[in-house]
Amino acid sequence: MSSHQHTDGVAADRAAIADIVRTFFAAFTSGPDSAARLDALRAAFLPEAVIIRTCGGEPAVYDLDSFIAPRQALLSGGTLVDFREWELSGHTEMFGDIAQHFCGYAKAGVQDGKPFTARGMKTLQFIRTSAGWRISAAAWDDERDGLRIEPDAPRPAY
DSSP states (O other): OOHHHHHHHHHHHHHHHHHHHHHHHHTSBOSTTHHHHHHHHHHHEEEEEEEEEOTTSSOEEEOHHHHHHHHHHHHHSSSEEEEEEEEEEEEEEEETTEEEEEEEEEEEEEETTEEEEEEEEEEEEEEEETTEEEEEEEEEEEOBTTBOOOTTOOOOOO
């Protein structure tokens, strides 16, 4: 393989992973089409993926169904409105058929009539499959007393 072909392949891989990261964050938006966005999220994961929320307590470990089902109910149930999550900054590291995306993120919405905002960090692990890149694991932790995102948090690199 020439270095040009290798460079093109890496650029295509980075673009594919960046698309999945965008799909991941877009899924967490309330309102119309939330079910379609969560279906797109489901397709971005391996069926056997592991998802973990830490956030200062005992980690909550989910499989894909136990992660998506309550979020679908929350995003479409009407108690959480004007909600969205978005990436603040991040970077992707790749080696062969594995990759990792580490990023800061923010979220905002109105739950039970009360506006809120929060920030945290997420890590997404990827593997290359015959169907393309898929998320094999995800984990996140949110800011809280004594834990803040540093100003030099990861910057976009894709």
